[in-house]
Amino acid sequence: MPHIKVKPFEHSIVDKAIPKSELLTFRAKALNRGDELWGIVLDNEEFLLQVKYYDDEVLIKYDKVTRPLKVNLLKEALARVAEELELEILSSNIAQHKEVRYASAYEKKIEDFYDVSFPKEKVCVEVGFGSGRHLLYQAKKHPDTLFIGLEIHTPSAQQVLKQIELQGLENIWVVNYDARLFLEMLPSNLLEKIFVHFPVPWDKKPHRRVISPMFLDESLRVLQKGGRLELRTDSDNYFWYALETFFGVPQIEVEVRKNEALEVTSKYEARWLRMEKDIYDVYVTCKEESPAREALGEFNFNIVKYKNGLEQSLPQKAVVEKDYFVHIERLYKTDDNQLLVKCSFGSFDRPEHKYIFLNENGCRYFASPPVKTSVNYKAHQKLTELLSDVERN
Numbered sequence: 001m002p003h004i005k006v007k008p009f010e011h012s013i014v015d016k017a018i019p020k021s022e023l024l025t026f027r028a029k030a031l032n033r034g035d036e037l038w039g040i041v042l043d044n045e046e047f048l049l050q051v052k053y054y055d056d057e058v059l060i061k062y063d064k065v066t067r068p069l070k071v072n073l074l075k076e077a078l079a080r081v082a083e084e085l086e087l088e089i090l091s092s093n094i095a096q097h098k099e100v101r102y103a104s105a106y107e108k109k110i111e112d113f114y115d116v117s118f119p120k121e122k123v124c125v126e127v128g129f130g131s132g133r134h135l136l137y138q139a140k141k142h143p144d145t146l147f148i149g150l151e152i153h154t155p156s157a158q159q160v161l162k163q164i165e166l167q168g169l170e171n172i173w174v175v176n177y178d179a180r181l182f183l184e185m186l187p188s189n190l191l192e193k194i195f196v197h198f199p200v201p202w203d204k205k206p207h208r209r210v211i212s213p214m215f216l217d218e219s220l221r222v223l224q225k226g227g228r229l230e231l232r233t234d235s236d237n238y239f240w241y242a243l244e245t246f247f248g249v250p251q252i253e254v255e256v257r258k259n260e261a262l263e264v265t266s267k268y269e270a271r272w273l274r275m276e277k278d279i280y281d282v283y284v285t286c287k288e289e290s291p292a293r294e295a296l297g298e299f300n301f302n303i304v305k306y307k308n309g310l311e312q313s314l315p316q317k318a319v320v321e322k323d324y325f326v327h328i329e330r331l332y333k334t335d336d337n338q339l340l341v342k343c344s345f346g347s348f349d350r351p352e353h354k355y356i357f358l359n360e361n362g363c364r365y366f367a368s369p370p371v372k373t374s375v376n377y378k379a380h381q382k383l384t385e386l387l388s389d390v391e392r393n
């Protein structure tokens with residue numbers, strides 16, 4: 001991931017540059033540690049750079065929580081920071097690749113789904129598309145359908161965005177996000193199909209599997225009556241686990257097939273076929289319409305502001321409730337009483353990682369609010385409580 005190593009420099013040059021800079025917005029120092037976060041605004045995107053000071057060099061690199069999907073944007077930010085501050089670069093990996101402009105119109109952020117209209121009447125979702133062979137094939141074959149591809153592995157998402165442009169497809173949206181959280185973004189009764197092909201089996205950590213009772217519930221809410229969840233797996237364990245998960249659910253019909261040939265073979269499938277492994281399909285058809293999803297409250301911190309002493313009063317250990325948790329992981333402070341709180345929260349098996357930015361005028365998530373799920377909303381309310389009540393803590 002992009003970084004630069006530069007010669008040690010006088011810290012005050014950053015503070016002097018910030019008021020004049022259109023790129024650098026603030027510099028926040030970690031409490032009780034030497035590293036820093038720098039706020040960046042570039043191309044209408046807001047993100048952070050991490051800065052670590054060593055004796056003979058300073059490392060400036062991307063921040064995992066806020067990094068933009070476009071790697072070239074990060075590289076540009078690093079190059080421009082070095083230029084603005086006149087830093088002497090010792091080494092770097094920010095040479096810009098000749099940009100193959102991927103079809104950014106087809107890259108959707110999770111926030112885009114808060115108020116979205118779908119350009120096609122028919123909509124399908126593919127979970128964990130990997131190399132994208134199946135997703136691209138389906139989109140080409142069904143131009144009247146919008147295919148939303150979900151993939152947590154950023155390089156795969158970027159590869160498929162490039163392919164969309166190269167193949168001139170207009171009916172795919174790529175979302176670089178966890179599928180287990182994503183379905184909550186969709187309205188009820190929308191989808192024709194949800195493809196889950198060769199999900200990671202997670203035999204030792206089954207709680208990380210995509211298929212779960214909660215995922216099934218959400219799938220059935222967003223599938224139309226007659227719509228289908230299609231699981232394809234080479235794992236005996238996963239196959240039986242999925243059947244157990246689906247067993248006894250009243251509003252579905254389950255169909256099982258073995259070693260069925262599909263029109264398109266994914267990279268994983270090709271490998272299993274060479275090894276002569278059995279491949280199972282489990283088709284779950286939704287037999288009922290679902291009610292509209294419940295509206296959640298807003299994820300803002302209207303009443304919260306930075307108050308002296310807040311950093312000392314925040315809990316150091318995770319606050320654990322029945323179905324969610326809140327963990328204040330690290331605090332960063334600017335000289336003028338602005339606090340950046342790094343935290344994780346939400347459900348235990350799919351937590352959110354965010355920063356919260358507080359000053360004497362207000363408080364907001366940096367750079368974007370969490371995904372609007374019911375569990376995240378409970379965690380948000382707990383965070384509001386912790387951040388607003390300095391005395392009580």
Ligand SMILES: C[S@@+](CC[C@H](N)C(=O)[O-])C[C@H]1O[C@@H](n2cnc3c(N)ncnc32)[C@H](O)[C@@H]1O
Nearest residue numbers: 128129130151152153178179197198266267268
């Ligand atoms: C074994 S690969 C299969 C890829 C592709 N479906 C195929 O058949 O070749 C599993 C893929 O799912 C992605 N993945 C795993 N968990 C995910 C999640 N919760 N949300 C979205 N993608 C996920 C992984 O990054 C990986 O690319």
